[in-house]
Amino acid sequence: GEDVEQSLFLSVREGDSSVINCTYTDSSSTYLYWYKQEPGAGLQLLTYIFSNMDMKQDQRLTVLLNKKDKHLSLRIADTQTGDSAIYFCAERNSGYALNFGKGTSLLVTP
Amino acid sequence: EAGVAQSPRYKIIEKRQSVAFWCNPISGHATLYWYQQILGQGPKLLIQFQNNGVVDDSQLPKDRFSAERLKGVDSTLKIQPAKLEDSAVYLCASSLRGVSWTGEADTQYFGPGTRLTVL
Numbered sequence: 630g631e632d633v634e635q636s637l638f639l640s641v642r643e644g645d646s647s648v649i650n651c652t653y654t655d656s657s658s659t660y661l662y663w664y665k666q667e668p669g670a671g672l673q674l675l676t677y678i679f680s681n682m683d684m685k686q687d688q689r690l691t692v693l694l695n696k697k698d699k700h701l702s703l704r705i706a707d708t709q710t711g712d713s714a715i716y717f718c719a720e721r722n723s724g725y726a727l728n729f730g731k732g733t734s735l736l737v738t739p
Numbered sequence: 740e741a742g743v744a745q746s747p748r749y750k751i752i753e754k755r756q757s758v759a760f761w762c763n764p765i766s767g768h769a770t771l772y773w774y775q776q777i778l779g780q781g782p783k784l785l786i787q788f789q790n791n792g793v794v795d796d797s798q799l800p801k802d803r804f805s806a807e808r809l810k811g812v813d814s815t816l817k818i819q820p821a822k823l824e825d826s827a828v829y830l831c832a833s834s835l836r837g838v839s840w841t842g843e844a845d846t847q848y849f850g851p852g853t854r855l856t857v858l
């Protein structure tokens with residue numbers, strides 16, 4: 630199958646902003662998602678964006694979508710140590726299942 | 740509202756043995772998914788059910804994996820016989836709507852997963 634691509638690792642200092650990038654494959658994807666996974670836990674939905682939107686903001690989270698370049702980003706403002714986790718970008722396929730990237734491991738240092 | 744329940748949480752078996760995982764989705768959710776997450780990778784869809792029917796099982800290794808969702812509620816995923824490369828976390832997810840839904844995004848809610856180690 631086609632791949633959703635993400636950078637594998639990001640390290641930021643506490644209080645800074647984090648930006649996690651993703652490129653997806655299916656131009657017909659209607660929804661794109663960001664999930665968070667903490668060690669030993671399942672996937673937690675953070676936010677999603679509909680494909681006809683350019684931006685969506687939800688408290689500390691801002692999602693930007695460039696549909697022309699099939700590029701999605703997640704910005705976390707005022708990053709905290711509790712934000713350390715793996716973040717997955719996912720596109721919804723035609724059958725409504727999710728096609729995930731390999732995940733970006735975010736490390737927040739004090 | 741109770742979340743997606745899975746059991747067992749951990750399982751260790753030897754290769755060629757069989758194993759079964761159980762999932763109880765959120766009450767009333769029409770669609771149930773099983774994903775396989777190999778260490779260092781994102782989840783990959785194995786099978787998708789809508790009620791008790793299969794929507795997509797194109798990535799399920801049918802020579803060794805089977806799944807069912809009798810009565811359209813709980814689901815079991817079985818591996819027989821297991822191989823070393825089956826070591827992974829098996830995630831179950833559910834969503835309220837079916838594939839005919841064209842409204843607002845139908846969120847998938849994930850269970851905690853079952854970590855399988857095949858020796």
